[in-house]
Amino acid sequence: MSGYWYIEGADGRHYCYAKEPTYVCPMADAVEYDRPEGSEDREPTARLTVPAITPAAERLAMDPLLLAKLIRSAHQRHGAGRARVDGRLTDTCAACGHKMVRHGFRYWIEAKPRTADPRTRIAQRLGFSEYQQVEGSWYARTKRDAQTWARGRVRALPPSAAAPR
Numbered sequence: 001m002s003g004y005w006y007i008e009g010a011d012g013r014h015y016c017y018a019k020e021p022t023y024v025c026p027m028a029d030a031v032e033y034d035r036p037e038g039s040e041d042r043e044p045t046a047r048l049t050v051p052a053i054t055p056a057a058e059r060l061a062m063d064p065l066l067l068a069k070l071i072r073s074a075h076q077r078h079g080a081g082r083a084r085v086d087g088r089l090t091d092t093c094a095a096c097g098h099k100m101v102r103h104g105f106r107y108w109i110e111a112k113p114r115t116a117d118p119r120t121r122i123a124q125r126l127g128f129s130e131y132q133q134v135e136g137s138w139y140a141r142t143k144r145d146a147q148t149w150a151r152g153r154v155r156a157l158p159p160s161a162a163a164p165r
Contacts, residue, residue: 006110007150014131015153017107017146022139023082023100025093026050028075031068071096105146108136109153 006014030053033044048054048068057064078095091100110131123130140146 004106005147005150007154009154012112013134014110015107015150016110016136017140017143017150018105019143020105021143022103022106023091024103025075025096025098025100027071027093027096027098030071031065104139104141105143106137106139107146107149108133108138110134 003019004016005019006016008014027050030048030050031046032049033046035044046065046069048064050068053068053071054064057067060067075093075095081094082089082100083092083094083097084090091102092098093100111134112130113132119132138149140149
């Protein structure tokens with residue numbers, strides 16, 4: 001994510017929204033792993049989530065599951081971001097060239113953890129925010145809708161929620 005804005009509520013929580021819209025490549029999760037219940041020592045089973053991979057694998061004379069794993073790892077290594085053409089962002093995936101799906105502007109709620117867990121202490125030492133996502137993610141069509149949501153949540157807080165915890 002490129003960055004986000006937040007509005008601090010009277011209850012100490014942050015009502016956040018993204019600066020840029022979220023795009024997701026449908027090929028990024030071409031394979032999904034399932035672990036059988038109650039068996040932590042067994043290998044997870046893999047299954048295809050994108051049916052178009054099977055005919056492509058047949059044309060390449062390879063195993064569809066292997067192709068799906070290669071596509072997924074390429075997205076993870078490359079960071080499935082949007083491609084640039086002549087300096088302008090497009091709606092195609094930079095890893096595979098597939099058309100990305102626009103979810104919109106993400107918005108969520110963050111709060112300080114009540115306990116000082118190791119993750120929070122490390123973040124404090126490194127100078128990062130202690131806040132962690134507690135609710136969300138939701139998506140709005142426009143940045144203005146996400147911003148209106150954040151401002152509306154801050155105004156809608158009852159006076160009892162304004163007391164520090």
